[in-house]
Amino acid sequence: MTQTLVVIGGGIAGLSCAFSAHERLSASSADVRVLLLEAESELGGRVRTRESAGHIFEEGPNAYIRPSAELSSLIERSGVEILTADDSAKRRFLSKGGELHELSTHPLKLLKSKFLSTTAKLRAAAEPTIGARRSEHGNHPSEGWGDESVEAFFARRFGPKVAATFAAPLVSGIYAGDPKRLSLASCFPRLAQMEAQHGSIIKGMMALRKEGVKIPMMQAPAQGMQSIPRALGANAPFEIRTNVSVTGVTPSGTNWSLSLSSGEELLADALCVATPNRHAASLLSASLPSVSAPIFKIRSPHLAVVSLIYSREQAALAPLGFGALHVHDGSSDLLGVIHESHVFPARSVDGSLHMRVMMGGATRPDMAELADDQLAGLAIEELRKLHGFSEKPAHTHVTRWPEAIPQYELGHSRLTQDVRAAIETSEVPPIALAGNYLTGVSLSDTATSGAEAANSLCDRLCP
Numbered sequence: 001m002t003q004t005l006v007v008i009g010g011g012i013a014g015l016s017c018a019f020s021a022h023e024r025l026s027a028s029s030a031d032v033r034v035l036l037l038e039a040e041s042e043l044g045g046r047v048r049t050r051e052s053a054g055h056i057f058e059e060g061p062n063a064y065i066r067p068s069a070e071l072s073s074l075i076e077r078s079g080v081e082i083l084t085a086d087d088s089a090k091r092r093f094l095s096k097g098g099e100l101h102e103l104s105t106h107p108l109k110l111l112k113s114k115f116l117s118t119t120a121k122l123r124a125a126a127e128p129t130i131g132a133r134r135s136e137h138g139n140h141p142s143e144g145w146g147d148e149s150v151e152a153f154f155a156r157r158f159g160p161k162v163a164a165t166f167a168a169p170l171v172s173g174i175y176a177g178d179p180k181r182l183s184l185a186s187c188f189p190r191l192a193q194m195e196a197q198h199g200s201i202i203k204g205m206m207a208l209r210k211e212g213v214k215i216p217m218m219q220a221p222a223q224g225m226q227s228i229p230r231a232l233g234a235n236a237p238f239e240i241r242t243n244v245s246v247t248g249v250t251p252s253g254t255n256w257s258l259s260l261s262s263g264e265e266l267l268a269d270a271l272c273v274a275t276p277n278r279h280a281a282s283l284l285s286a287s288l289p290s291v292s293a294p295i296f297k298i299r300s301p302h303l304a305v306v307s308l309i310y311s312r313e314q315a316a317l318a319p320l321g322f323g324a325l326h327v328h329d330g331s332s333d334l335l336g337v338i339h340e341s342h343v344f345p346a347r348s349v350d351g352s353l354h355m356r357v358m359m360g361g362a363t364r365p366d367m368a369e370l371a372d373d374q375l376a377g378l379a380i381e382e383l384r385k386l387h388g389f390s391e392k393p394a395h396t397h398v399t400r401w402p403e404a405i406p407q408y409e410l411g412h413s414r415l416t417q418d419v420r421a422a423i424e425t426s427e428v429p430p431i432a433l434a435g436n437y438l439t440g441v442s443l444s445d446t447a448t449s450g451a452e453a454a455n456s457l458c459d460r461l462c463p
């Protein structure tokens with residue numbers, strides 16, 4: 001009899017799970033049908049692109065970097081045209097006290113930057129002499145070593161001034177998070193590994209430079225990020241239903257019984273829950289409370305994305321580069337700005353300047369209270385002061401994400417272990433979780449989590 005593997009959620013995690021499962025099941029003699037259910041009218045989840053007056057507005061992610069094998073596989077399958085970021089995107093800026101400062105990727109040049117005092121620079125330069133944090137139990141929280149916040153890590157290695165200047169912008173750019181609460185080992189495992197391996201971040205970075213390791217360039221589809229899930233959906237070799245929300249999941253003998261918003265009931269032999277964390281926790285709260293309880297603890301703060309299009313005349317005022325991260329010193333309402341049209345010039349319409357501003361996040365919950373035009377007004381005024389724009393933007397596009405990016409706070413590694421252990425010891429039909437709240441928020445990590453979920457379910461269905 002045909003079995004059914006249901007994937008709930010058509011974001012990158014769900015798509016990766018469904019494609020991987022279908023591929024593996026097709027290569028086996030198993031008679032299993034894959035069905036993907038998505039609550040919204042289109043696929044992509046946070047990968048959302050809107051077009052207006054020829055401009056491409058990325059409401060969620062705008063690019064990927066160093067794609068994992070699983071993300072690469074999805075991109076290849078989609079067949080969409082991919083652009084590589086312009087060389088000028090290597091230039092990055094830090095905005096402090098209303099001024100832009102160019103950042104160097106060379107660790108020693110970074111220390112020459114004029115926004116650090118001589119004392120702070122001397123302390124930072126001593127980083128290679130600061131012994132690595134070690135424990136007889138291991139160097140990672142999962143090995144029994146106490147977790148350390150991103151800010152504490154930077155303060156310990158480079159001094160409190162560097163921590164205050166760089167740690168917040170660093171975590172803003174990826175997590176829109178609070179460096180005092182985020183776990184270094186969970187958010188930046190490569191830095192933790194670098195310290196363990198080289199005893200120092202500066203030594204580790206110098207070693208990478210010596211080996212000729214270059215920072216990879218960002219990439220994105222020519223027609224916007226959502227062209228990937230759109231193309232995948234159009235050619236999927238399995239069934240996809242959109243506009244269908246799963247409202248309940250209950251174990252029923254050897255199956256999962258799913259209640260759908262359409263009023264239907266559906267039976268699944270295996271289930272992948274690839275929804276955002278809060279949705280997953282809610283769906284599983286009755287049948288798997290030990291799985292849902294830790295997931296409920298993961299916070300995902302509000303984030304606003306304000307896209308502004310300036311005329312060709314204004315474009316020359318902004319320096320060429322990727323954009324700027326803003327120091328959290330009370331002088332700015334912005335987390336960061338990406339110069340979209342510098343990163344991907346092919347997407348610029350008539351030489352216009354496209355700036356994408358991030359506002360809110362864990363450190364600025366007050367931004368969630370502002371209306372769209374207030375957020376846009378703050379962004380426009382700050383960019384006017386920073387770049388001297390004499391005109392207002394010709395187009396403004398504001399997106400709100402009430403629960404944008406899950407925060408990997410102190411204890412996150414233990415939390416995910418608890419979730420895994422609770423799933424392994426539960427006596428329910430086959431179930432797996434996928435999504436950005438487990439082992440990485442990037443598109444790459446999210447795609448990997450989907451493929452891993454597919455593998456674990458296929459192992460159960462066709463051992």
Ligand SMILES: Cc1cc2nc3c(=O)[nH]c(=O)nc-3n(C[C@H](O)[C@H](O)[C@H](O)COP(=O)(O)OP(=O)(O)OC[C@H]3O[C@@H](n4cnc5c(N)ncnc54)[C@H](O)[C@@H]3O)c2cc1C
Binds near residue numbers: 008009039043436
């Ligand atoms: C503003 C922003 C910028 C970002 N920038 C980048 C970037 O530049 N690069 C990068 O790598 N990453 C970036 N990220 C992170 C990345 O986009 C996300 O981590 C990733 O897309 C999450 O994918 P997902 O599949 O886990 O979840 P989602 O994309 O949230 O997908 C989950 C899906 O589940 C559906 N769903 C929920 N509940 C149900 C239900 N009950 N029944 C059916 N369906 C349901 C939802 O509708 C949704 O489509 C960014 C994120 C944001 C918010």
